[in-house]
Amino acid sequence: MPTHDPTQLRSHRWFAADTLRGFGHRSRLKGMGFDDKDYRDRPVVAILNTWSDLNTCHSHFRNRADEVRRGILQEGGFPVEVPVMSLGEMLMKPTTMMYRNLLAMEVEEVLRCHPIDSAVLMGGCDKTVPAMLMGALSADIPCLFLPAGPMLKARWKNETLGSGSDAWKYWDERCAGNLCDTDWTAIENCIARSAGTCMTMGTASTMACIAETLGFTLPGASCIPAVLAEHSRLAVQSGRQAVAMAWDQLRPSQLVTPESIDNAIITDMTIGGSTNAIVHILAIAGRAGISLELDRFDELSRTTPVLGDLRPSGRFLMEDFYNAGGLSALLERLRDHLNLDCMTVSGKTLGEQIAGAEGINDEVIRTIDNPVSPQGGTCVLRGNLSPDGCVIKSIAADPRLTQHTGPAVVFDDYAHLKERINDPDLNVTADSVLVLRSAGSLGAPGMPEWGMLPIPKKLLEQGVRDMVRISDARMSGTSYGTCVLHISPESFVGGPLALVQDGDMIEIDVEGRRIVWHVDEAEAERRRVAWTAPEPKFTRGYGQMYASHVTGAHQGCDFDFLAGRSPGAEPDIF
Incomplete structure (x- = not known):
């Protein structure tokens, strides 16, 4: 049994001193029914719980928090549950992306200001995953992530x-x-059969897989369905491991390195993951002080085969993926593409963690010589319509549209889209390119998941099921179709998308990684001179702070003042 030194714990500064402040700290714990044996010389392990009655994905977290608590107690820690903001994708408007950075700030400050030695971060619904990892990285206190898990398959x-x-x-x-x-x-x-996140490889499961590859979860955590007994056992194991991490001082900065970021990008590509992952990985890298460019995603996409045959770009669901061996089995088949020496919260390297993982079903998790696609599922396009780059989930697009030129049908904002899209007199054909602007971080605001523009009803009635669609929005990880997303700079700040008019010819060439607006420079300049900047969306509160500091999609949409870590910024008044 190893001997631990309690004086090395952060919480020791709060509870050990024979001072008036120490007296106050201890006495308030005792006012809640705790005595010295509960917390003295023990790691204080926080359970950061994003449970909410308005978040289906996390509706089982009340029980899971108790199970995490059990694991912490088993290992000799002192568990404290701390609620933090719940980002429920389906019910929050205009989008949870508006509040990702707010939750990241809350996680960072909650970890820093309290006597916390380590933490279990409980999240799962899309933006909670990157938000909690971003906050944990900035605070750089030992943290382990517990994914909510996908819901069961529906029939x-x-x-x-x-x-x-x-x-x-x-x-x-x-x-x-x-x-x-x-x-x-x-x-x-x-269609929503149980608690848990979407059962497709949407953003929630994509980010859970990325969290596991980055080393933030225990082995296999990303794919366990939310309501299985295995998920309860995972919660208990996570509590135990968080205590060990407090003693070992295994910090997020040891997990997130340039090499592990590459692993995260490769994982996103091989599972046919959500386009949203690009924005989040950029932000996570920024919190770790790692320089990451959008083009790195395209470089790794070109060399990474898609092995996960998973919806929406494939055939199977997360429950199938779990039963087929899960992420560890997929990464084991891809190990020659990975940086295997990266550390994980288990105390093992990624290579050690996936070694020998068995794939059970070669249809769900393909072999290297029989991939879903020889290249990754997402591509980065550049051109005069998007100088800072944009993305397309090519694996979920109609192949005949990945090289296409057509006339623009432009919608000024989402309200304009709803008003016009099903107008029988709309001048639109299957060859048209639907364009939505004012859908980015500032324009919408919050960069909602509007990028899978609806197909006009009159075309649906003709049998059309995909068209080229272009916007400065994101799209749900569960979406599909030939959707060009994250146009940057966004239209609200005067990006070229702001100047496009009905009838302009727009070309996309996925193989050539190009997006071209076929308007001559003189005409574009004439329109730019005539363009009027819109009024700010916010005049107060969080919205104003958001609008003043959010970065572009190609930079991760984080706040400019939150880049990097803040080690050493510890409370100093005791």
Whole structure:
């Protein structure tokens, strides 16, 4: 049994001193029913819980927090549960992306200002994952991440449903007149089968897999369905490991390195992950002080095969992925592409952690010689419409549209889109390029998931199911189609997208990584001179701070004053 030195714990500064301040700290714990044996010379392990009645993904976290607490007690730690902001993707408007940086700030400050030696971060719904990792990196206090886990597979009649992806699909069929109200209601009643995140490889599961690859979770944590007994055991194990991390002082800055960031990008590409991961990885790297350019994603995409045959770009769901061996089995097959010496919270390297992991189903987790695609699922495009770069999930696009030129049909904002899209007189064909602006970080605000623009009803009725769609928005990780996203600079600040007019010819060439606005420079300059900057969206509060400091999509949309870590910024009044 190793001997630990309690004087090395952060919490020792709060509770050990024979001073008036120390007296106050101890007496208030005792006022809550704790005595000296509960906390003296023990690591204080925080459980940062993002449970909320308005967040389906985290609806099981009340129970999981108790299970984490059990693991902390088993290992001799002192558990303290601290609620932090819950980012529920489905119900928060205009988008949880607006509040990702707010949760990151809260996590950082909660960790720093309290007597916390280590923490279990409980999250899962899309933006909670990067927010908590960003905050943990900036505070640089030992932290372990516990993913919420995906919900169970759903069924409707003879169909296996994937949340999000099938919602889009069946909505199109309803708009086309192919689905009655009774069936639509039946799908609504069964598509979200249990607690947990979307059961596709959407943003939540993509970010959980990235958290595991970065070393922030215990082995296999990213894929365990939310309501399984295995997930409860994971919670207990996470509590135990957080105590060990407090003694060992294994910090986030030891996990996130240039090499582990490359591993995260490779993971995103090989699972056919969400385009949102690009924005979040950029922000995570920034918190670690790592210089990362958008082009690095494209470089690694070109050399990374897609091995996960997972919706929305493949056939299977997260429950299938878990049963097939999960992320460890996939990474083991891809180990020659990875930096295997990167450290994880388990105390092992990534290479040690995945060694010998067995793939159970070669259809769900493909072999290197039989990939879903020989290259990664996401590409970076550049051109005069997006000088700072934009992204497309090429693996989820119609192959015939990945090299396409067509006339623009422009929507000034989301309200304009809703007003015009189903107008029978709209001048649009299957060859048109739908363009949405005022959908970026400042324009929307918050860069909502509007990038999978709806196909006009009259085209749906003709059988059209995909078109080229371009915006400065994001799209849900459950979305699909030929959608060019994250146009940067965004239209709200005068990016070229602000100047596009109906009928302008726009070309995308995914193989050539180009996006071209076919307007001559003189005409573009004439429009620029005539363009008027819009009024600010906010005049007070968090919104004003957000608008003043958020960076562009190609920089991760973090606040400019939060880049890097702040080690040594410890409370100094005791």
